[in-house]
Amino acid sequence: MKKLMLIVAAAALMSASSASFAYGYGYYHHGFYGPRVGVIIGGPWGPPPPPVYYAPPPVVYVTPPAPQTYVEKTPSYVYYCPHPAGYYPQIPRCPSGWMKVVPGDSAPR
Incomplete structure (x- = not known):
């Protein structure tokens, strides 16, 4: 009896997983969009995040040193x-x- 209860509980948990919802929503059967019944907790609500822009690398100008002149004293x-x-x-x-x-x-x- 305990084994049967364990199997029923595991089947209930698997049927409520996100993979089973995707299967029922037509993710695995492309083109099949039947009635959707389920509860979604959490999810991507709101606008998408803004794009990330990276600044260009800084430009470094290196001036050559002035030529040295030797003055004999x-x-x-x-x-x-x-x-x-x-x-x-x-x-x-x-x-x-x-x-x-x-x-x-x-x-x-």
Whole structure:
């Protein structure tokens, strides 16, 4: 008896499933639209959601760096050797000692 009650309850639940409603409404028999009897709980009520728009990717402008120019700085002083007479680096060593001289001046005496 318990098995019969279980089978009847399972058959009742299956007949109330959404698949059985679709079968009765003509989903599986295309073109058959008979009378519709049933209760629908929930469902897609109201307007559909608005479409989703994605923004285009941002445009990035990369400016190349400005070209670097090398400006050679003139030394503020040059070194003069009195014996032998001459300027560094033409005279590599000065036994008497180097003299600091501003460029453009005449040789010291």
